[in-house]
Amino acid sequence: MSLIVQKYGGTSMGSVERIQNVARRVAKWHAAGHQVIVVPSAMSGETNRLLGLAKELSAQPDPREQDMLAATGEQASSALLAMALIAQGVPARSYAGWQVPVRTDNSYTRARIRAIEGTRIREDLDAGRVVIVTGFQGVDEDGNITTLGRGGSDTSAVAVAAALQASECLIFTDVDGVYTTDPRVVPAARRMKVVSFEEMLEMASLGSKVLQIRSVEFAGKYQVPVRVLSSLTDPLIPLEEEMASGTLITFEEDQKMEAAVVSGIAFSRDEAKFTLRAVPDTPGVAYSILGPIAAANIDVDMILQNVSVQGMTDFSFTVNRNDALRTHDLLSTQVGPAVGAGEIVYDDTVCKVSIVGIGMRSHAGVASAMFRTLSQEGINIQMISTSEIKTSVIIDDKYMELAVRALHKTFELDQEK
Amino acid sequence: MSLIVQKYGGTSMGSVERIQNVARRVAKWHAAGHQVIVVPSAMSGETNRLLGLAKELSAQPDPREQDMLAATGEQASSALLAMALIAQGVPARSYAGWQVPVRTDNSYTRARIRAIEGTRIREDLDAGRVVIVTGFQGVDEDGNITTLGRGGSDTSAVAVAAALQASECLIFTDVDGVYTTDPRVVPAARRMKVVSFEEMLEMASLGSKVLQIRSVEFAGKYQVPVRVLSSLTDPLIPLEEEMASGTLITFEEDQKMEAAVVSGIAFSRDEAKFTLRAVPDTPGVAYSILGPIAAANIDVDMILQNVSVQGMTDFSFTVNRNDALRTHDLLSTQVGPAVGAGEIVYDDTVCKVSIVGIGMRSHAGVASAMFRTLSQEGINIQMISTSEIKTSVIIDDKYMELAVRALHKTFELDQEK
Structure with missing residues (x-):
């Protein structure tokens, strides 16, 4: 019993x-x-x-x-x-x-x-x-x-x-x-x-x-x-x-660790990407941008800060598409002027595709296999984030299904292990 | 306030x-x-x-x-x-x-x-x-x-x-x-x-x-x-x-006691009348009949026991029409045989009409005015029950509206007092 x-x-x-x-x-x-x-x-x-x-x-x-x-x-x-x-x-x-x-x-x-x-x-x-x-x-x-x-x-x-x-x-x-x-x-x-x-x-x-x-x-x-x-x-x-x-x-x-390196492919269209162009690359700029966003209870997912060119950088991040309007409002009325940013670029035609697997902990080269696959399909990677057991990329959302199918095949997920 | x-x-x-x-x-x-x-x-x-x-x-x-x-x-x-x-x-x-x-x-x-x-x-x-x-x-x-x-x-x-x-x-x-x-x-x-x-x-x-x-x-x-x-x-x-x-x-x-003798006329069609004919008129017969009914959680409203003729009596009572089936079942299978009753008669074409008024406490002759009115309309009274402030009668339900209208008029209820 x-x-x-x-x-x-x-x-x-x-x-x-x-x-x-x-x-x-x-x-x-x-x-x-x-x-x-x-x-x-x-x-x-x-x-x-x-x-x-x-x-x-x-x-x-x-x-x-x-x-x-x-x-x-x-x-x-x-x-x-x-x-x-x-x-x-x-x-x-x-x-x-x-x-x-x-x-x-x-x-x-x-x-x-x-x-x-x-x-x-x-x-x-x-x-x-x-x-x-x-x-x-x-x-x-x-x-x-x-x-x-x-x-x-x-x-x-x-x-x-x-x-x-x-x-x-x-x-x-x-x-x-x-x-x-x-x-x-x-x-x-x-x-x-x-x-x-x-x-x-x-x-x-x-x-x-x-x-x-x-x-x-x-x-x-x-x-x-x-x-x-x-x-x-x-x-x-x-x-x-x-x-x-x-x-x-x-x-x-x-029970299963030995076998699969990648267990599954997750994806989501609920993404919106924002880029602040020509932000002065001073210490604390990331906090100046993301602090007000967090204070408004908006979860920031991926963050990308380009290398600085002549003391200026482009700063990108993604939020849930439901929060896109509020984020845009905050950036244009508050954050952008405060940090002295140039143009604010908004893109809601992006998606996130991720490979997940506990095996990634102990296997090198998994992420690069992912990038190679996407490259072979001609899919440009806009942002990347990684954790111990997953690698996520932001790509144009018209390629989402293509990317998921290709990755599913690359990591042989259709085969019982 | x-x-x-x-x-x-x-x-x-x-x-x-x-x-x-x-x-x-x-x-x-x-x-x-x-x-x-x-x-x-x-x-x-x-x-x-x-x-x-x-x-x-x-x-x-x-x-x-x-x-x-x-x-x-x-x-x-x-x-x-x-x-x-x-x-x-x-x-x-x-x-x-x-x-x-x-x-x-x-x-x-x-x-x-x-x-x-x-x-x-x-x-x-x-x-x-x-x-x-x-x-x-x-x-x-x-x-x-x-x-x-x-x-x-x-x-x-x-x-x-x-x-x-x-x-x-x-x-x-x-x-x-x-x-x-x-x-x-x-x-x-x-x-x-x-x-x-x-x-x-x-x-x-x-x-x-x-x-x-x-x-x-x-x-x-x-x-x-x-x-x-x-x-x-x-x-x-x-x-x-x-x-x-x-x-x-x-x-x-x-506030109002001085004025109205009868305040209102209530009526209900939710009535069912049962009569056990030729019940031996021995002490305790009422309890023998109504005890099992009460034990089955059926509320008995009016009760009428005729005078005894040659040691036999007719015993009538009313219940809510919703309880009629259960009552009939109890009487025919249990109570009737137990008390040695003759025929069991069931009538669900009856209704109850009542006059209500606190003034009835201190005014005599109110009930008889009610009976006179019904008699003038040719309505036969089957059962009567009274309390300090009301008198109820059971009558054929086809006369219900007629009785209510006549009583309303008799007691001048259409006139402001």
Whole structure:
């Protein structure tokens, strides 16, 4: 008997029939003698419906009240799942975040989990019940409802698994695992059976949308084994088969370290590049430019400062495309004049392509193989950044698919290792 | 400056525009210097939508989970109203039942309020905020969410008013007050400006659906002045005019006692009459018949036992039509055979018509005026029951409108007093 946490996304909870299917799958695990905690998202469309009402009332809804509103979606789906289980003869009980409690800080709409009290859940599990914990939400120390932000149910599930020392956290979703890259771009993309937590973290942060990045951070911090797998299979698929499906995110590096140098290719079009031309190259200029950007809560990703020519340099950086307007505003009204920059150049036709792999730690020449491939395809590299286990480049976004396909082939990701 | 509780029903909260209108009305009271607590229902249709989903999952949804589900409706509408107020520049904060907390027993789906903690609300009011408290729900001593049953938001509002010693509890609804009888039946029906709490209690329990009966009981127990008034007027109607509208339910009897003997005519078609013929008239037979009915949680309303003929009697009683099937089942399979009854006769073409008035306490002959009127109209009275301030009769339901109109005229209810 082991303790398993299972998270189901909004699509999996999207209708009465689908909720009944989730209940069948959970009942199967329960019948096999496992203790099961389920973390459901709101029924698909519900969070958007609620936030749509809020937006009609206010362009910027009060954050506390927005959380109060949005949290109802998961409370409803959790109660419905409990009913479905009970109707199938499985004892079950649902808890809202505050009932567990899932304690968070008070950053409404993007709160962070501080602690999860496991006593009540443990009692129910020991009494043979399936426990359902609302995803996405918690309670601050003053008893206000908070939410974790979009995709927060993944984080809830991993946090619950960590707090109760579950043997595995299963993230059921509408894809059947994590792929070497997006199969819509590279049909030969291959599902990874295992991926290391660090690789997954890079993949998530680089635009692969299978898991919310904070859930991966949580999994890493608390060493929770997480498996991403499909909720679209027959709910009564044998347990062993289910446990061998999907992608396991692991901490036991040696399982696969020997084999792959590059595990996957991530990419993202959510990039915008800014260049300040002819900036006087004085000490502290980088801080003068990026300080105000950071102060406005805009995340800067890549940074490039050209060599100085006659005491002047070009300074480039990228931000998320959603922040492009605000960044442009800051640069043109504030930062540019302050540092005495020349022209401000803005480019939102760029993308980021990254190779990720723990093997890069111990293998030289991986980055140069990437650059060679891009060069052979005639793709100009505008910016480069590297970390221990990834290399990212900014290129013209019309070459994105071409670059991803070529790199996928270069690193033989279509071949099982 | 006074403290006012305002309750808005589901229709008043039924759309973004209507919520904005509620916010305008509340803002008007706030701007006039009053402290305001608002108790909203769920948006109209929402509770039915949620319970519909539950019914699809289970013919008898688990009661704890049903409350967990249903409570989300009021939480959402409360948060939306807070947003609307904040968007109009009025500081506001919403609280779910458990946050106040509104403490109840653990009778899921029909819980009773035990206590309301006013500290948190008081702090917000003193800080100049409008406080919004979800109607219809509370929390039991183990931290489970409970609901008060259909129409429970009225009870929530009155209970909050009692706990915080509000000067008045305004129940905003889609009618403009309590009438001498249903204007759809008697076009000459007149809105009462004042009605005593006891009369209102009889009216509510006899089928007048303006207020939930438990809210009236609560108002009586804690002497909370309640006013029923329309939410369909211009939200910016002057305060004085608003406070003179609707119907005030009062505890100061002398205000009107001198005038009316009969205040209103209530009626209900939700009646079913059962007769057990030829029951042996032995001591304890009434208990033998009604004991099992009560044990099945079926409320018996009127009871009639004919005089005994040759040691045999006919025993009749009425129940709510919703309980008719279960009652029939109990009588035919269990009670009838046990007491050795003859035929069991069932009649669901009956109705109940009642005259209500505190003046009946001190005026003789009121009931006989009622019987005379019915007799003049050729209406046969099947059963009679009386209390200090009401007289009810069971008659053939095809005569209901005729009886109500005739009685309305007899007691001159169309004339202002």
